[in-house]
């Protein structure tokens with residue numbers, strides 16, 4: 001088991017609405033084995049993004065456990081969460097957070113450098129991913145600030161797959177990609193599974209979901225309304 005969520009609950013406190021406390025999740029349970037990819041489903045507002053943010057440690061849990069490898073994210077301090085994100089838990093978001101003036105090659109190689117991979121090897125891995133994702137070589141030395149949406153997304157994916165994270169969160173990884181690059185991303189996901197990564201993702205692209213996901217979990221089942 002790589003990711004195990006136990007009896008997880010979440011409330012939001014609306015400070016601008018008299019401190020109203022809204023329960024959004026209750027008693028959530030989810031286990032993702034090594035090499036398994038689980039898709040979160042449920043209508044808009046059901047809580048897919050909230051669950052992903054909780055696993056990544058962005059949102060605090062009201063109670064319960066979120067075990068990723070040997071760390072309980074629900075109880076970890078910020079330093080432990082940062083270490084987990086560097087080494088164990090990757091997150092491919094929908095959008096690249098562009099750092100001004102950092103060239104594409106460094107953006108992609110950075111997660112590898114952070115875990116101690118030597119410069120030359122990190123650069124070769126970055127080049128390999130950029131080539132596979134059809135990012136033209138003429139762009140590699142530029143900052144992605146001015147890139148198109150699809151180009152930025154491909155840089156983002158290359159960065160997210162540079163280090164072989166044991167656990168991965170994918171937020172609509174094929175959104176805004178053409179058929180050819182969509183296929184490359186699905187292959188990267190399949191390769192990550194084959195080397196044993198545990199993956200949780202949101203896939204609105206149903207054909208993509210059917211191809212790479214082993215299981216679908218509807219987060220509607222985690223909503224407190226059901227228990228009430």
Ligand SMILES: Nc1ncnc2c1ncn2[C@@H]1O[C@H](COP(=O)(O)OP(=O)(O)OP(=O)(O)O)[C@@H](O)[C@H]1O
Pocket residue numbers: 012013024042043044045046047048049050051
């Ligand atoms: N920071 C927040 N403060 C208050 N309420 C929030 C916050 N984030 C999410 N919510 C509420 O929690 C519920 C779940 O939202 P979430 O974004 O997780 O849904 P989702 O399933 O990802 O939806 P979508 O498919 O539209 O992205 C919604 O009712 C939303 O309004």
